[in-house]
Amino acid sequence: MDKDVKVDPMNITFARVMEVVTYLGLIxxxxxxxxxxxxxxxxxxxxxxxKYWDKPxxxxxxxxxxxxxxxxxxxxxxxxxxxxxxxxxxxxLALASLAAIIAAIFKADSKYKILLAILVxxxxxxxxxxxxxxxxxx
Amino acid sequence: xxxxxxxxxxxxxxxVIGIIAPIAGVGxxxxxxxxxxxxxxxxxxxxxxxxxIMALTxxxxxxxxxxxxxxxxLRIMAPVVIVSVVTSILGGIxxxxxxxxxxxxxxxxxxxxxxxLFIIFVVMLTSKRVEFPExxxxxxxxxxxxxxxxxxxxxxxxxxxxxxxxxxxxxPAFAAVGFIAGMFGLGAGWANVPVLxxxxxxxxxxxxxxxxxxxxxxxxxxxxxxxxxxAVLPIIVIPSVVGITIGARIGAKLAVKAKPRIVRYIxxxxxxxxxVLDIYKGLAGLGVVPKVF
Numbered sequence: 001m002d003k004d005v006k007v008d009p010m011n012i013t014f015a016r017v018m019e020v021v022t023y024l025g026l027i028x029x030x031x032x033x034x035x036x037x038x039x040x041x042x043x044x045x046x047x048x049x050x051k052y053w054d055k056p057x058x059x060x061x062x063x064x065x066x067x068x069x070x071x072x073x074x075x076x077x078x079x080x081x082x083x084x085x086x087x088x089x090x091x092x093l094a095l096a097s098l099a100a101i102i103a104a105i106f107k108a109d110s111k112y113k114i115l116l117a118i119l120v121x122x123x124x125x126x127x128x129x130x131x132x133x134x135x136x137x138x
Numbered sequence: 139x140x141x142x143x144x145x146x147x148x149x150x151x152x153x154v155i156g157i158i159a160p161i162a163g164v165g166x167x168x169x170x171x172x173x174x175x176x177x178x179x180x181x182x183x184x185x186x187x188x189x190x191i192m193a194l195t196x197x198x199x200x201x202x203x204x205x206x207x208x209x210x211x212l213r214i215m216a217p218v219v220i221v222s223v224v225t226s227i228l229g230g231i232x233x234x235x236x237x238x239x240x241x242x243x244x245x246x247x248x249x250x251x252x253x254x255l256f257i258i259f260v261v262m263l264t265s266k267r268v269e270f271p272e273x274x275x276x277x278x279x280x281x282x283x284x285x286x287x288x289x290x291x292x293x294x295x296x297x298x299x300x301x302x303x304x305x306x307x308x309x310p311a312f313a314a315v316g317f318i319a320g321m322f323g324l325g326a327g328w329a330n331v332p333v334l335x336x337x338x339x340x341x342x343x344x345x346x347x348x349x350x351x352x353x354x355x356x357x358x359x360x361x362x363x364x365x366x367x368x369a370v371l372p373i374i375v376i377p378s379v380v381g382i383t384i385g386a387r388i389g390a391k392l393a394v395k396a397k398p399r400i401v402r403y404i405x406x407x408x409x410x411x412x413x414v415l416d417i418y419k420g421l422a423g424l425g426v427v428p429k430v431f
Contacts, residue, residue: 005208005290005297014212015205018354022198033376037145042372049373050141056237056244057183057369069368086372087365090191094361096198097354104212111283115216119355122223126359129227130366 009107018100029089032082042083071131098123149377156385162405166382167193167325172255176415186323187369188378193325197353208289209347219355221309222316226356229320230363245423252416258328259409265332273339279305302338320360
C-alpha cells in the first residue's frame, strides 16, 4: 500500500517557514520571560504588575508607568528590559503565519497567489491599523 | 501574599488544563479564559490577551506537522480566513472598546463570555462527528479553487482523498466564529471543527487539523489588537504558555490510556460551572444580584 502522500508544495513551504519562525518566537518569548519572572525586574516590575493587574489595560499603564498605550513603542522602545524583550517573542509568534503565507505565495497557483496576497494585505492592515486608529472608547 | 503566588497558581492551573484538554478533545483556550476570569484576580483584558497568545502558541506548535502530513490544508484555510481575519480583528477591537468605553464594561464582557461558554457547552454536547463524510457535489467556489487533499490513514492502511463543499454557507459561519474568537481571546476549535466536518464535509481528522491552521491565522491577526493596547502581560502569559505546553505533552501521552468519555463529561461539567460563575460574577458586578464571594 502506498503510504507516501503527495502534499502540494504550497503547503510544505508554508509549514517549514511556520515551524522555524515559531521556534524562534518561543525561545525569544520564554527565555527573557523566565528571567523577568525570576528577577522581578522589568519595564513594569513584578511587584507593580501584581498590584494593578486587576485594572483595565488602559488604567494599568496609566497607573504603573504614567503612559497611554497606542501602538508598539511601549515595548519596542524598552528592549533593554526582559519583559519587553519577551513581548518581541510574542510578536514573532504573531508574525509566523504572515511569514509562512508570504513564502507559500511563491509555490502557489495563480488563484491561490491572489487569495494569499489578499491575506497578506489584511495582515499588514491588522499590524499597522493600531498606529492610526486607537481603541480606547474615549 | 508574595507576588509569585498567582503566577504559580496560573502555571499549575494551565498545566492541569493542558493535561485534560487533549484527553477531553477540547482546546485549552476555551477552558482558560472563562475559568481564569471566574477564579483569578487578573482583569479580563489581560486574560483575553493571554488566552489568545496561548491558543496561538498551541496551534503554531502543532500545525506545521499536520500540514506536512496532509491533514491540515492551506487550500481550505485560505478562502476561509480571508473572511475570519477581518472579523477576528473587529472582535478584538470591540472587546477592548467595551471594557474601556463603559465604566462597567468588564462586567458586560464577563456576562457575554458566560453566555458564549454556555453556547459552546451546548455545541460540544450535541454536535456529532462524521469520520469520513461523503461529498456528493462540490460547490462552485471550491471547484474553481480546486480544493482537494489526501492523507495516509493508518487505521485503513490507505491514502484517503477528499474534497469539500458548501463554501458559501461556511464563510458566514467562520466570520461569526472569528469575531467571537477575537472578542474573547478564545481558540475556536469548538466551532471550526463542526463547520468543517458537518457543513463542508471535511473528514474529521482534516477538520480538527485544519481548524488548528485557521487558529494560527485568526488569533495571530487579533493578537495585534491586544499588543497595541498593552493587554499582553508577560507575568500572565509566560506561566500560562509554559504550563499548557508541558501539560499538553503529558496529556497527549495519557490520552492513550485514559477514558476520554468520562474526562469529557467532567470537562463539560467544569465548562458549565464556569459559564454560570462568569454570568453570576458579571451580574454581581452590575449590582443585579448580591455579591456572595
